[in-house]
Amino acid sequence: MTARDSRPDTPHRTALLWTASAVAAAAIALAPGPAAAGPGKWFASVEGNFSFLGQLVSGQAALGSFAYRVAGGYRPSAFEVFAAVEHGFWQDDEGSDRLRIQTLDVGLGVGGTFFDGRARAELTAGASILLTQSQLDEPGTAGFFIDARPAGIRWRVGDHLIASLYPLTFSFVAPVTKGIPLVYVSYRTAVVCELEF
């Protein structure tokens, strides 16, 4: 159980949460048809992802994390394999809200599209490298990361272009695993633009 001081602006944040939900629902309602992928296609994607729900509730103005990612892979059928590189920004280990700690995450993943290509799940894992000095660790220290995305929604917006929204994903990033570990656990929202060729 966590007891926290009540915040005077909580009603506003609750309203913001509901507004964001309504906007997401409207986007889904206006979505075009299936985004089924053709077999034997290569693809490349760019994305931005961030975590904010926990911070929204606790009244923090800052994001919990932010990252951008590029990925490329091959989709022989509904199943796919890909490689991904992500640059992540995480909250300061000295206690401030500033996203000072940076990691470079390089990994391989598997994924799959289903429901006529309208939904997708993926799992990525690999090395996580600390890019900035932390309180206890030097840049270059390497650990691992796991990124699980059980359900994302896809929209085909062109012959070769697909937009995706992953409302909630799970990320476990541990650039330092020895001594006193440096571990970031976050539930993130990701927006992806994918080019299929």
Added chain:
Amino acid sequence: MSASTPCLLCAAVAAAAMAAPQNASARDVVLDKGQSLYLQLEAFGSALNDAVGGSNITASAGYGGRAGWRRGMIGFFAEFSRDHWLMTEVGRDLTQGVLGLGVGVEMLFADGRLKTSAAGGSSTLLFDTAFHDRGTTGFYIDLRPVSLRFHPAEWLVVELAPIGFTLESPVNGELAIRRIEYRTTLTLEVPL
């Protein structure tokens, strides 16, 4: 639950979804343009909740039900839920947690295979804490941005919400109790 659990969940979702019929057959396309009533029973669990930016690793498990009315792609429902909290600050006690009573709205899309829903209502503390009495009531918000819906039979829908967001706040004001849960929910739905 360890960090590997979401990975197993991810793999399970992919396997189930890929095993499901991919074409729009009469059986799995259920975006009924008419009106319908339905009942849902659900079980949910969550872990690593306050691990996000906090030092507590809280977990919970519970069950609930929904009764709703759906017209085309839009539906409205009333719901209850019992959420048992696992305390990890001192020992590992499973408490009575909270009772949630609320209403919500939902929307089907992708030919009825995907669903998003939002609900809110009262959240009542069902056990005494050091500072609060049982029966103290606040509010909760439950968001399930993407639920996957499978139709194994004409009379049954199995629904999986891999990750949803729930804010339970049974005590507001001084020494508020606010709990964030990222739940995985499995639901069985039958039409009436």
